[in-house]
Amino acid sequence: MNIELEEAGSHGRYSxxxxxxxxxxxxxxxxxxxxxxxHTAVPDALRGKGVGQALAAHAIEAARKGGWKIIPLCPFMRAQTLRHAEWQDVVQR
Structure with missing residues (x-):
């Protein structure tokens, strides 16, 4: 999947x-x-195809490369970080 990044000031979006x-x-x-x-939004047509998981994994890798931490306020991302113990190095609770 080709995940794109858009940033404007202090806001960003992976899509x-x-x-x-x-x-x-x-x-x-x-x-x-x-x-x-x-926030994470995956259209119904893409559910069950690993798209949300790919976005989450991409955010984790970007945090590792960039040297920052993630606060997973979004319920989907929060659930993903609880399922993946290997992501805890970049997750801040």
């Missing part, structure tokens, strides 16, 4: 288009070393 449908994960940067993931 991916699959089969003509776009899924997204949005965040706010509260400091240079901390982002708050606040």
């Amino acid at each position: 991916v288009t699959v089969e003509g449908h776009t899924a997204e994960m949005t965040y706010s940067r509260s400091s240079p070393h901390l982002i708050i993931i606040d």
Whole structure:
């Protein structure tokens, strides 16, 4: 999947288009070393295809590369971080 990043000021968005449908994960940067993931939206047509999981994994890898932590405010991202113990190095509760 080709996940794209859009940033404007302190707000950002990861998005991916699959089969003509776009899924997204949005965040706010509260400091240079901390982002708050606040929303994930996956269209019904893409549910069960791993699109949300791909967005979450992409955010985790971006945090590792960028040296920042993630606060998973979004219920989907929060659930994903609880399922993946290997992500805890970049998750702040």
